[in-house]
Amino acid sequence: MKRTPLAIGLLATALVLTACTAPTTESTAATEEQPGYLAVADPSLATGGDLSVQLDYDSVEANGLDPQTATTARSWTLMGLVYDTLVTVGPDFSIEPGLATSWDTPSDTEYVFTLRDDAVFSNGRPMTADDVVGSLQRLLDSKSDWSLQLGQVSSVQATGGNEVTVTLAAPYTSFLGALANTPAAILPMTEIADGSVDITTTMLGTGPYVVQDHVQDQSWTFGPNEHYYGAATRGPESVAVDIVTEENTRLAAIRDGSADYAFFNNVDALDLLGGTENARVVNQQNTDFYYLIINSQNPDSPLADQKVRFAINSALDRQEISDIALAGQALPTGVTPATLPGACPAADLPSEKPTTDEIKQALADAGAEDLDLTITLYNTEPALAQIAQVMQQELAAVGVNLTIENLDIGSFVDKIYSSSPSDIDLALSWYAGYGDAAMVSKWWNGDVSTFTAGFKANDPAQNALQVAAGSEPAGAERDATMVELCASVDESSELVPLVTRPGVIGYRTDSLSPTINTNEGYGSVLRDIVDYRMIDAG
């Protein structure tokens, strides 16, 4: 679709406004200091110092502090300060060494990792190959979300003093990407086995920091891990994380300098902080994206008809949703997150083609004129209500009347997942996009993600495409598979990817020199923290 007059009008006004107003210096989204980085810490500055961070919510997990079953990006961020993974993600989602200094792939199902010999847990015990084997095995046994992302592993073995070999049942391109996230962290397996550490209440890792104090929903205090292998080049000596729910309070903290670094959920923070002296604010693109559920599983609903669902999908203008609901900072996306290498171009999706008249005709042909539908969302993610209101306008243009139902998260989950078929027409939410273009599409594979059964059909052809996208090696052939997968998801119009979910980071330039990557796959807003430098440290 299909520039509406509305969008054209907006564009025109925006152009006029841009021409008239002086640009706010530091608030432009894509100013990179280096390719792949919005900011790069000044290495000439001394290490040490105390970093003060404000985040919008705390980690809350069913299994407390156990990283392997952690499900939210916030948990990955905070636990990632204490735990290390075998590999990490660099700029543009390249895989870089972590606790493994290098790896070989003798075949497309075999990975041989060479481990660091200087990694030591914060209790002073050196990490061994057994810790690595035990951790990965424990993760696979946990049947957690992340064990699904690890793919089909047939064996994990120590094949030398500091060598570990993982054998896969089938080729799986996303394997290293999955290993790079905090749930694949290396745990102190000896201590877990002998019961001296309860991993759900204590964090004991090989990473740069140790937890000194945690008050749920209020604050974290991290001190240095004296045994960290990179201690010599670790930036801040300590990190104080305050959980500050109100966006206004975090904005104030960056304005008055009471925090060095803060995360914002509202893209308008770019504007609200723009022009603040000694502060810089950047829009960090994520692979996370918002999606729309169009429930196909209720046989009495007109939405059981694919033509109706596709017409509704076609009536949505992803660029307009970004422009109006997300201040133009989000990117239209298909099921492969637009910010990842090899993603399918969202502009080529089948639903982008029909004109308004064709959509109306399709709805009329399906006997679905003057539809009354309800869209269900939850109130802790303010952007959802904004997106829903734009959709409401777009759908009104093709004769669909949309009612918005904005619930609290408990009622939302209950409504969607407690019955089959699901008790909804449409619903909005978002998925984390991870570090490889095929990873998140697992949630579209009905064989893997049984939780979507209440509103999405299990389509063997789509599942096969998803598996193919995950197993083909990176390259033109895989890219073509991704385009096919995107088209299939778009055609079925049951779980429709919309636009990426950007995040905004603000920091004080007079106290902090951080390293911030342009694209983030795991919502880890403190990813490169060991590289940060405090201006007045040392």
Next chain:
Amino acid sequence: MRLLLWLPGRLLGALVVLVGVSILIFAAVRSLPGGYADVILGSLSSPEARAALAEQYGLDKSIPEQYLLWVLSALRGDFGTSMVSQLPVTDEFASRLPLTLGLGVIAIALTVLIGIPLGVYTGTRSTGGRSSVLGRLVSSIGISVPEFVLASVIVFLFSRFALGLRVGNVVSPATDLAASIPTLILPGVVLAVFCIASTARTTRDAVLGVLVEPHVGAAVARGESKGFIIRHHVLRNASIPILTLVATLTAYLLGGAVIVETVFDVPGLGSYLVQALGRRDYAVIQSGVLLATVVFVVMSLLVDVLTGLIDPRVSVAKKGRWA
């Protein structure tokens, strides 16, 4: 003592209210759609994980059984465990209570220091006078500005411009009393505005009501000084509605000023309860509401006893016959 005649009945009534609220809140919490498992485990959770969670917190038992278990352990001082932090609810409340108390003390202190004198002043001026009209107008505006408007404006002003006080970074009085006051003063003042205004209005009305009583006229006829009359005749007799109001406001403040705590990011009891509600942290919501009710009931009893002591006629006439 006439007090002894009606006190047992009042205590029984208070107990009935407490039991009623405990049943009410328990039932309300259980009828919320979705549970902790939905909120925390989210859409990707397995049925096994949910069952394990339910068992861990006794949610697999029948509802009456759960209620009895809760009440029985609450009587022993055990209010259950927060599912979010996995800490005892009493610990969670203990860490947040000082902040709510701090806000309440600031607001009530300002109310007593400003609201009551303002009410006496406007009440003892002639009704048509300029000061009286001004006083009425100020207190009318005071009760007409909602907390969420005032709080938002104050947050904006103090976070946008350097006005000496900072929003956020709240320090608990339990950690550092001196450091906590500057961080609590802004939300405290916002809470106080409504309390001051309503207290001033009630005081004014009460004073006006007493001034027309015959015994005040008699005192004037006896030639007693104006200050003496106000202190000895007027305030003593006007104190009952003022006391009632201040007690109600105190109970309200201790129940947690949800909106002010939320807007100012004060991690007190009120904002905690709202958060717990969103997460379906059952034990926290139930016990929090019960605690607020206990405070309210105790304050009310206290007022009744004090009222009885100040003016025995009132307590019998008002309560004794049909409490």
Next chain:
Amino acid sequence: MTGTVAPIPRATAAQAARRGLRRAATTLDPLATVAACVLLAMFAATILARLVGLGGSPTEIVGTRLAAPSLAFPLGTDSLGRSLVPRLLEGIGTTLLLSVIAVAITAVLASTAGIVAGYRGGRVNGTIMRVGDMLYAFPSIILAILVAAVVGPGQVAALASIVLVTVPLMTRLVAVSSRAVADRDFVAAAVISGVSTPRILVRHILRNVAGTIAVQGTYALSIAILVEGGLSFLGYGVQLPGSSLGLLIKEGTTYMVKAPWLIVAPGVVLVIAILCINVIGDSLRDRLEPRETRSLV
């Protein structure tokens, strides 16, 4: 239990109430007349907005996001580029209408329960008072959020919450007034001459506590607006793209720095509305519960 924000009307007020009610309708004091006119103007504007589209469509996206006030958009635009004028007009209507309906329900419930409790006294009174105490002791915003979470956020939730928050106090005050009336000779005379109880309740008690109901109803209206505002402010009340004053103020707080007009306009209107209602309440009380205010001191 006591716990009254407004002073308890005195027994002597009852008889004057009937006369007063009639008088109040014809002669409000000047300040209250102004307040009533302001409220009427608000009602008129919101009705005009609904009938003839005064100010334009409240949901249509017409301009750039967060545009400053201009000729085309006298109060600027919101975060989706909708003109604030029609949204404000709709918001006033929603807030006032919701509050008025809720208070009407409260008045019916509280009058019935209060009159029965006051007239019968004893155990009936005790039961009604204890139930009222339970609701009254419940922290009000928590109660409102609970209601919204159980029945689903929206206008129904806001309505139910307002009723639950305002009913206990009004019931108590009506009961106190009714008790005072029930003790009077003319009620005793009616009972002796065999008048039926429902007739006594309506003809004698209700007519004599009407003043209390009117005064408390007015105050309840201002509380209703506060509750609706607070609930919408926390996201549990009126739902987008609908509009209410609380909802508009909530949105205003997000963009306060960049677009202060988004909070100023609905904030000012809300304060004025509550102020007007309180002024009218004060005036009604002075009329319906006359008290010799000329003091000797």
